[in-house]
Amino acid sequence: MDAFEELTNRYERRVYSLALRLLRHEQDAEDVTQQTFLNALEGLENFRGEASFATWLLRIATHAALKVIRKRKGLDTVSLEEATEETDRYDTIPHPEYIADWRQSPEELVHQREVQRLLEAALARLDDRHRPVFLLRDVEGLSVRETAEALGLSEANTKVRLLRARLQLREELTRTLGNPARRVIRGAHNH
Amino acid sequence: MKCAELLAALNEYVDGTVDPAICEEFEQHMAGCNPCQVVVDNLRQTITLYKGGKPIELPAPFRLRLHAALRQHWKKTHRPKG
Ligand SMILES: [Zn+2]
Numbered sequence: 560m561d562a563f564e565e566l567t568n569r570y571e572r573r574v575y576s577l578a579l580r581l582l583r584h585e586q587d588a589e590d591v592t593q594q595t596f597l598n599a600l601e602g603l604e605n606f607r608g609e610a611s612f613a614t615w616l617l618r619i620a621t622h623a624a625l626k627v628i629r630k631r632k633g634l635d636t637v638s639l640e641e642a643t644e645e646t647d648r649y650d651t652i653p654h655p656e657y658i659a660d661w662r663q664s665p666e667e668l669v670h671q672r673e674v675q676r677l678l679e680a681a682l683a684r685l686d687d688r689h690r691p692v693f694l695l696r697d698v699e700g701l702s703v704r705e706t707a708e709a710l711g712l713s714e715a716n717t718k719v720r721l722l723r724a725r726l727q728l729r730e731e732l733t734r735t736l737g738n739p740a741r742r743v744i745r746g747a748h749n750h
Numbered sequence: 751m752k753c754a755e756l757l758a759a760l761n762e763y764v765d766g767t768v769d770p771a772i773c774e775e776f777e778q779h780m781a782g783c784n785p786c787q788v789v790v791d792n793l794r795q796t797i798t799l800y801k802g803g804k805p806i807e808l809p810a811p812f813r814l815r816l817h818a819a820l821r822q823h824w825k826k827t828h829r830p831k832g
Binding site (some may be wrong): 563572573575579585595597601616651654655659660664666668669675697725728732733745746 | 754760761785791796801802803805809824828
């Protein structure tokens with residue numbers, strides 16, 4: 560148990576953050592976090608180390624969180640994939656509009672409290688189809704394949720959703736963090 | 751390569767998994783297209799910022815409840831035999 564408690568200490572923040580960002584509801588995030596570690600404790604013998612322990616835990620948490628999201632939407636019998644496959648194509652991805660060099664580097668920005676708030680707010684505005692992909696791939700550092708597996712999506716669809724998420728976040732962040740004096744306007748010939 | 755085609759290859763380019771032939775075209779396009787160059791910079795910075803962000807702390811009372819629940823579950827399932 561001491562070893563498991565050690566693992567819990569190490570990973571509880573990541574699991575809770577993922578759950579809270581996916582669900583945007585504290586009580587639900589707490590329930591999912593607790594369920595994740597209980598499941599992990601029970602299934603510890605099944606952990607074969609093909610993936611890292613963190614990836615395995617985040618997968619359990621993702622499944623639990625998606626279940627909550629589906630229940631909220633009344634989609635108990637339809638998978639998230641089937642329900643939402645429609646419009647994820649490259650040719651409908653919005654083009655970048657606000658393009659400007661940032662006033663500060665990410666290294667300078669990352670410690671600022673108001674920047675952390677901006678990051679969370681921009682994440683919250685992502686569509687439910689795009690947020691999980693971005694969280695697993697870019698925030699938690701899973702590979703595209705691991706992200707696709709955790710979400711029950713094809714790799715192709717995962718990539719398109721990731722691109723949409725990344726571009727939307729770029730757009731929002733640049734509107735706040737970009738230097739208006741360094742704004743670049745796309746010429747007509749560029750299209 | 752046109753701006754729209756660059757957009758479609760953007761993920762692979764920033765992740766460093768783009769095919770070398772496409773990579774060359776990509777970089778040629780950026781050299782002649784400042785807006786695309788800045789979009790790529792912005793996107794890299796966006797990802798770096800999210801990767802570098804701190805995870806959210808558990809509310810203290812919940813953390814205590816979580817650890818208590820885990821210890822209790824462990825006791826229930828690992829009762830000494832006899
Ligand atoms: Zn361009």
